[in-house]
Each structure stands twice: as C-alpha cells, then as structure tokens.
Amino acid sequence: MIPVTEFRQFSEQQPAFRVLKPWWDVFTDYLSVAMLMIGVFGCTLQVMQDKIICLPKRVQPSQNHSSVSNVSQAVASTTPLPPPKPSPSNPVTVEMKGLKTDLDLQQYSFINQMCYERALHWYAKYFPYLVLIHTLVFMLCSNFWFKFPGSSSKIEHFISILGKCFDSPWTTRALSEVSGEDSEEKDSRKNNMSRSNTTQSGPEGSLVNSQSLKSIPEKFVVDKSTAGALDKKEGEQAKALFEKVKKFRLHVEEGDILYAMYVRQTVLKVIKFLIIIAYNSALVSKVQFTVDCNVDIQDMTGYKNFSCNHTMAHLFSKLSFCYLCFVSIYGLTCLYTLYWLFYRSLKEYSFEYVRQETGIDDIPDVKNDFAFMLHMIDQYDPLYSKRFAVFLSEVSENKLKQLNLNNEWTPDKLRQKLQTNAHNRLELPLIMLSGLPDTVFEITELQSLKLEIIKNVMIPATVAQLDNLQELSLHQCSVKIHSAALSFLKENLKVLSVKFDDMRELPPWMYGLRNLEELYLVGSLSHDISRNVTLESLRDLKSLKILSIKSNVSKIPQAVVDVSSHLQKMCIHNDGTKLVMLNNLKKMTNLTELELVHCDLERIPHAVFSLLSLQELDLKENNLKSIEEIVSFQHLRKLTVLKLWHNSITYIPEHIKKLTSLERLSFSHNKIEVLPSHLFLCNKIRYLDLSYNDIRFIPPEIGVLQSLQYFSITCNKVESLPDELYFCKKLKTLKIGKNSLSVLSPKIGNLLFLSYLDVKGNHFEILPPELGDCRALKRAGLVVEDALFETLPSDVREQMKTE
Numbered sequence: 001m002i003p004v005t006e007f008r009q010f011s012e013q014q015p016a017f018r019v020l021k022p023w024w025d026v027f028t029d030y031l032s033v034a035m036l037m038i039g040v041f042g043c044t045l046q047v048m049q050d051k052i053i054c055l056p057k058r059v060q061p062s063q064n065h066s067s068v069s070n071v072s073q074a075v076a077s078t079t080p081l082p083p084p085k086p087s088p089s090n091p092v093t094v095e096m097k098g099l100k101t102d103l104d105l106q107q108y109s110f111i112n113q114m115c116y117e118r119a120l121h122w123y124a125k126y127f128p129y130l131v132l133i134h135t136l137v138f139m140l141c142s143n144f145w146f147k148f149p150g151s152s153s154k155i156e157h158f159i160s161i162l163g164k165c166f167d168s169p170w171t172t173r174a175l176s177e178v179s180g181e182d183s184e185e186k187d188s189r190k191n192n193m194s195r196s197n198t199t200q201s202g203p204e205g206s207l208v209n210s211q212s213l214k215s216i217p218e219k220f221v222v223d224k225s226t227a228g229a230l231d232k233k234e235g236e237q238a239k240a241l242f243e244k245v246k247k248f249r250l251h252v253e254e255g256d257i258l259y260a261m262y263v264r265q266t267v268l269k270v271i272k273f274l275i276i277i278a279y280n281s282a283l284v285s286k287v288q289f290t291v292d293c294n295v296d297i298q299d300m301t302g303y304k305n306f307s308c309n310h311t312m313a314h315l316f317s318k319l320s321f322c323y324l325c326f327v328s329i330y331g332l333t334c335l336y337t338l339y340w341l342f343y344r345s346l347k348e349y350s351f352e353y354v355r356q357e358t359g360i361d362d363i364p365d366v367k368n369d370f371a372f373m374l375h376m377i378d379q380y381d382p383l384y385s386k387r388f389a390v391f392l393s394e395v396s397e398n399k400l401k402q403l404n405l406n407n408e409w410t411p412d413k414l415r416q417k418l419q420t421n422a423h424n425r426l427e428l429p430l431i432m433l434s435g436l437p438d439t440v441f442e443i444t445e446l447q448s449l450k451l452e453i454i455k456n457v458m459i460p461a462t463v464a465q466l467d468n469l470q471e472l473s474l475h476q477c478s479v480k481i482h483s484a485a486l487s488f489l490k491e492n493l494k495v496l497s498v499k500f501d502d503m504r505e506l507p508p509w510m511y512g513l514r515n516l517e518e519l520y521l522v523g524s525l526s527h528d529i530s531r532n533v534t535l536e537s538l539r540d541l542k543s544l545k546i547l548s549i550k551s552n553v554s555k556i557p558q559a560v561v562d563v564s565s566h567l568q569k570m571c572i573h574n575d576g577t578k579l580v581m582l583n584n585l586k587k588m589t590n591l592t593e594l595e596l597v598h599c600d601l602e603r604i605p606h607a608v609f610s611l612l613s614l615q616e617l618d619l620k621e622n623n624l625k626s627i628e629e630i631v632s633f634q635h636l637r638k639l640t641v642l643k644l645w646h647n648s649i650t651y652i653p654e655h656i657k658k659l660t661s662l663e664r665l666s667f668s669h670n671k672i673e674v675l676p677s678h679l680f681l682c683n684k685i686r687y688l689d690l691s692y693n694d695i696r697f698i699p700p701e702i703g704v705l706q707s708l709q710y711f712s713i714t715c716n717k718v719e720s721l722p723d724e725l726y727f728c729k730k731l732k733t734l735k736i737g738k739n740s741l742s743v744l745s746p747k748i749g750n751l752l753f754l755s756y757l758d759v760k761g762n763h764f765e766i767l768p769p770e771l772g773d774c775r776a777l778k779r780a781g782l783v784v785e786d787a788l789f790e791t792l793p794s795d796v797r798e799q800m801k802t803e
Contacts, residue, residue, distance in 0.1 A: 022379030042128025056303035115293035170238035273331030569593035631655035749773035772796035
C-alpha cells in the first residue's frame with residue numbers, strides 16, 4: 001500500500017506559514033487528506049486484487065440448420081449427463097460438477113482483460129485515480145500562493161518580520177507601558193471615540209470608528225517588573241526592525257498580487273468542486289456489480305458472450321458516495337471562503353480597535369496585500385496584528401529612538417561636550433542626532449542649548465530642571481514643546497536663534513516668549529511671507545531688544561515695526577535682494593545699533609539720519625559709491641561706530657570731520673585712493689581700518705589720533721609711513737602688511753603697548769632692533785617672514801619668544 005506521506009511534497013510548506021492559514025484552509029487540508037486516503041486505498045485495491053472475473057454465457061439454439069450439428073455438439077459437450085439413478089444392486093457415487101467450458105487459465109485471463117477494457121465503464125475503472133488526481137489538484141490550489149515566486153517571497157518576508165515583531169522585547173515594553181496608563185484616560189478616550197466619526201490630530205485626538213478589525217481579546221498585559229530597560233543590542237535590533245517594517249510596507253502596499261492569487265485559487269477550487277459534483281453524481285450509478293460483456297473472440301475462446309463480476313464495484317460505490325460527501329463539504333467551505341473574500345473589504349485594514357485598546361493613536365491603516373495578510377493573521381490570532389502594529393507607529397518608533405538616545409548619550413558624555421559660546425554662556429551643541437536625549441535635562445548647569453539638524457525634537461516638561469537655561473538655538477530642526485515646558489521658556493528664555501529652510505520649521509510657540517530679549521532668524525522668506533501673519537505676532541514680544549533677520553526681504557516687515565518701540569538693535573542680512581521702502585526706520589526711535597548688510601543699497605538711507613539714539617551703523621556689502629550724505633550724521637550725536645566696509649567707495653568727503661563722536665571707523669575693502677587730512681580731525685577714533693584699498697600716502701595728521709589703538713592699512717600701495725604715526729602711543733595693533741614699504745622706522749620703539757604687528761609682504765631687508773622696546777610684542781603677535789625675523793638681534797628674538 002502506498003503511504004500518504006509520499007504526497008507531502010504537494011502540500012508541504014514552512015511551519016511558520018500556518019499563521020496565514022485560516023480555519024477553513026486548515027479544515028479543507030484535513031478533507032484533502034481524507035480524500036487522498038480514499039484515492040490511495042482505491043488505487044491499492046486496483047493493483048493488488050483482481051479487477052474483474054468473467055464466465056462464458058450459455059447460448060440458446062439457433063434457427064440456422066447449417067450449424068445445428070456444431071451447436072448440438074457444443075451443447076452436448078457442455079450439457080452434463082443426468083447422474084445414474086442408484087439401485088440397491090448397483091450403488092453409484094455421485095460427483096457434483098459445474099458446466100464445462102474447456103477454457104484454460106490463460107484464456108480466462110485474456111477474457112478478463114478484454115472485458116475489463118471493452119465492457120467495464122470508464123468511471124468504474126478509473127474512479128480511484130480520478131479521486132487521487134482531483135485531491136492533488138485541490139492540495140496544489142490550496143498552497144499555490146505559498147509556492148509561486150511572486151507571492152512566496154513577500155509571504156516569507158512578512159512571516160520573518162512578524163515573528164521578530166511578536167518576540168521583540170520592545171513590543172513587550174511598549175504594550176506594558178500602555179497597560180499601566182491611567183484608567184480614567186482610557187475611559188475618556190473611549191468616550192471621545194464613541195462621539196466622533198472623524199480622526200482628529202493631537203495628542204488626545206479621537207479615532208474613527210470602523211469595523212475592519214475583528215474583536216481582539218483583552219489587552220495583552222505585561223508586568224512592568226518584567227519589562228525592564230532594553231540593553232543597547234536590543235534597542236538597535238528594534239530600531240532595525242522599524243526600518244524593515246517601513247520598507248516592507250512601502251513595497252507590499254504597491255500591489256495586490258497576494259489577494260489576487262488567493263482569490264483565483266479559491267475560485268478554481270469552487271469550479272473544480274462543481275465539475276466533480278456534476279459528473280460524479282451522474283456516473284456513480286455506472287459502478288455495477290454484474291457486467292455483460294460481448295467481445296468478438298469466439299475464434300480464440302469459442303465464446304462471444306460473457307457474464308462478468310466487477311469484484312470492487314460494491315466497495316467503489318460506497319467510496320464514491322463517501323467521496324462525494326467530502327467534496328460537497330469541501331466545496332461549501334470554499335464557497336464560504338469566496339463569500340468572506342468578496343463580502344469584506346480585505347484590501348483595507350483599520351487598526352482602530354488596536355489604537356483604542358493600546359492608546360497608540362498614530363498607528364496608520366494599511367491597504368492592498370499588507371491589509372490582506374493582516375486579515376488572514378486575524379483569523380489565526382488577532383494578537384499578532386496587535387503586537388505588529390507597535391512597529392507601524394511613529395510615536396512608538398520615536399520612543400524607541402529616545403530610549404536608544406538616552407542609553408548612548410549619558411549625562412557624563414554630554415558634559416564632555418560643554419563649551420563657552422560667543423555670549424559667554426555654557427553651551428551644549430548637539431548635531432545630527434535622531435532626537436533630543438532626555439539626559440540633557442539632567443545637566444542643571446546648562447545655560448545654552450544648541451540643536452542642529454535634528455528632526456522631531458520634543459522639549460518635555462523636564463526642561464524646567466534647567467534653572468540656568470537662557471539661550472536656545474534651533475538650526476534646521478522641527479520642534480514640538482510640552483505646555484509645561486512652554487510656560488518655563490516664557491519665563492526664562494532670553495535668546496532664541498532659529499535657522500530654517502522652510503517656513504514650517506518656524507516654531508509657532510516662539511511668538512509667546514514674553515521675556516525674550518534676542519531673536520535671530522535665518523532662512524528664506526518670500527516677499528509676501530514677510531507680510532504674513534506668521535510674523536505679525538512679534539508684537540507680543542514685549543521684552544525684545546535685539547532682532548536679527550538673515551533672509552531675502554525687500555522691505556522691513558511690519559512685524560518689526562510693531563516692536564520698534566522697545567527694539568534697540570536690528571540686523572537685516574539680505575542675500576543681495578534690494579532693500580527698499582526704509583521709511584519705517586524712522587519709527588525705531590530707540591534703536592542704538594543698525595546693520596543693513598548685503599541689501600544692494602546705493603545710498604545711505606535718509607531714514608537713518610532720524611535715529612537720534614543710533615550708536616552703531618553697519619552698511620557692509622552694499623553698492624555704495626558716494627557717501628556725500630555723511631554730513632547728515634553730525635546730527636547723530638551718539639554715533640560712535642561707522643562701518644562702510646565692502647562697498648565701492650572711491651573717496652572720503654571732507655565732511656567726515658564733523659563726525660567728532662566717532663570712535664570706530666571702517667573703510668576696508670573699498671576703492672579709496674586718497675586719505676583726506678580732515679579725516680584725522682575725528683580725534684576720538686580708537687579703531688581705524690583702511691585695509692584693502694588703493695591708498696598710497698598716509699597724511700602726517702594721523703598723529704593727532706592720540707586715542708588710536710587699532711590701525712590697519714593692509715593690502716594697499718603705501719610706500720612710507722609718517723613718523724607722526726608713532727606719536728599714537730596707545731596703539732596696540734598695527735597692520736601694515738602687503739604694501740610697498742622698504743624701511744621700518746626705529747621710532748616704532750615708542751609704541752610701548754604694541755602687541756600685534758603685521759609687516760609681512762613688504763620690501764623690508766631688516767627689522768629695527770628698537771622692536772625690543774615694545775615689551776608687549778611677542779613672537780606670536782609679530783607677523784613677518786622667518787628670514788626677516790632672524791635679522792633682529794638674538795636678545796630681542798629671545799625676548800619675543802619668552803611668554
């Protein structure tokens with residue numbers, strides 16, 4: 001007998017695939033095994049036992065006189081003589097004998113085979129083989145989607161990810177945190193869901209009611225004592241699993257090959273069921289115990305008509321009825337499967353119940369093959385979908401990233417990155433992290449926090465632990481903030497810097513920082529957006545004193561004018577966009593510092609001359625050529641710093657002498673050729689930068705500047721320095737490099753406070769030994785060629801090398 005295990009290869013699949021076999025597939029598999037056993041049993045009987053047994057039939061006398069003698073002889077030879085009657089004098093032994101046929105065994109075998117082939121109905125002959133073939137087809141149809149390359153690869157990948165998600169320690173931890181949430185919050189969430197028909201965004205948003213998900217058992221509860229912190233390896237594995245789920249979802253949701261394959265194989269099974277029922281019901285009556293056989297083999301056997309017995313007819317008849325019962329049940333099950341496939345929307349899957357049960361509100365609904373596989377999983381055990389859903393949640397992923405961040409960035413490691421910034425505050429810079437570590441808020445001495453290129457930053461309520469935090473820098477970061485954290489920042493934050501590529505990165509909560517004193521905005525603002533409501537809210541920044549906008553504005557935004565009453569410093573750094581309509585500057589009466597950089601200005605704006613409180617003016621990188629308007633600066637009595645550098649100024653008007661309050665003046669990177677002597681009537685100047693021009697001569701009137709501490713004529717065409725320069729005895733920095741000087745006067749020894757001297761790039765052959773009198777000048781502060789430095793006396797060189 002053929003063992004059933006020989007046919008396992010037709011239906012064998014990986015044990016893990018059982019999760020994708022709903023109850024009807026399992027039930028039909030058992031029915032297939034039962035039908036397979038019927039077929040194997042019938043085939044075995046066909047092989048091991050006689051199929052048919054035939055005997056010649058007696059023929060009635062014929063009316064043909066030519067054959068009477070032959071028939072009579074045949075009848076005589078086949079008709080047994082009556083037994084002699086016994087008598088008392090002659091007793092006879094009676095022997096019972098059948099009809100003689102004069103056929104040998106080979107002739108009987110020949111007759112049996114001929115009648116089996118000619119007289120027996122094909123259904124009676126091939127019934128067990130048909131059962132076997134139909135059953136194998138059923139098995140192949142049931143498992144074809146597990147074998148087809150286009151679908152099996154997706155299934156294997158899905159099963160692999162599903163098992164890892166189910167067993168992941170992160171799944172247990174996430175669900176255990178949910179299981180411990182406050183019951184009142186759960187009841188509130190359920191009540192909100194029952195009153196809402198649409199999904200609302202937000203941390204406590206309601207969810208859409210749906211019937212796509214079957215009822216899930218009570219929430220999977222894990223004892224928090226068993227859900228300890230993940231180690232680093234487990235955290236990295238869970239992180240990789242999130243990425244796999246994202247990529248798999250993106251790949252599988254593109255098509256519906258699994259759904260189509262399953263529908264087609266189910267339809268094929270139904271069609272086959274109908275065919276089997278139809279022809280079997282019609283032909284089962286053809287399985288008869290007695291069969292008449294008429295074959296023309298008289299010349300070989302002497303007989304033409306035979307009566308045959310189909311030895312397995314009774315058994316085959318019973319097996320066929322049994323087989324029809326199994327097929328009927330199989331077919332009805334397949335019909336139910338078709339009803340399930342077409343009645344429900346299996347290409348869409350809603351995690352509504354999981355969202356309600358777990359409290360993880362951002363689990364997305366899925367579609368196509370991903371949805372179909374999850375529906376199949378629910379038929380096996382809905383818990384799989386629930387645990388799998390954890391890895392579809394962005395909130396869950398962010399929690400995992402946060403946990404990994406906290407494990408990676410310990411407080412001690414963060415303290416090693418502390419540094420002092422330009423505002424003399426203790427700053428922690430964090431660049432290109434996946435989030436903001438919670439351990440940051442354990443560094444209570446932190447004064448400034450700088451975040452660069454960090455997406456999805458969440459500032460929690462624990463920021464209130466940073467009592468010393470005054471400055472926050474957000475460079476290309478999308479930030480959300482807890483309400484309690486916002487209250488803390490409103491009271492404590494003094495400086496905010498935001499660098500953005502998209503206007504949506506501007507945090508809306510920054511407009512409510514009522515104690516903010518300095519705001520720095522760096523990013524692209526279109527001309528229309530500068531008038532948008534997003535900047536009008538600046539009027540609520542009542543304490544704002546410094547505002548810096550590095551963008552592409554064509555005019556001063558109205559939002560800036562709204563804070564003009566208390567604004568003290570304004571900086572507009574454009575990208576070359578021409579700044580026009582500057583009349584709003586007149587309203588900034590308290591402005592003390594103004595920077596208009598790279599704004600394509602051709603003239604000094606007249607509105608500037610109305611700023612009577614102005615102390616510093618910087619017009620760097622504009623297109624200034626003439627500055628005749630400089631005479632109007634005489635009305636700005638408080639103006640001490642004027643920077644007109646990086647322009648195209650060709651001369652300095654003599655009206656410069658009227659700016660007697662100037663202390664710092666910069667004309668570097670212009671096209672000035674002549675220095676007017678009137679310039680040096682501004683005798684309060686302490687800082688004078690004339691570098692990178694075309695100046696050839698320094699007037700001796702420079703000696704008037706007795707307060708001069710910084711003087712630079714680097715990269716000009718000066719051939720000699722006036723001796724009066726050395727009367728400026730407070731000079732600390734002297735930059736005369738890259739000129740045409742050939743002699744350095746020994747009077748340089750008069751500059752006792754000189755600590756920085758740049759003479760590199762001239763035509764000096766020797767340095768005066770009087771440099772040794774400049775006690776504050778050290779080797780690090782002397783910029784000169786090494787060969788030229790060696791011309792100094794050895795004692796002077798040693799003195800300069802001594803710290």
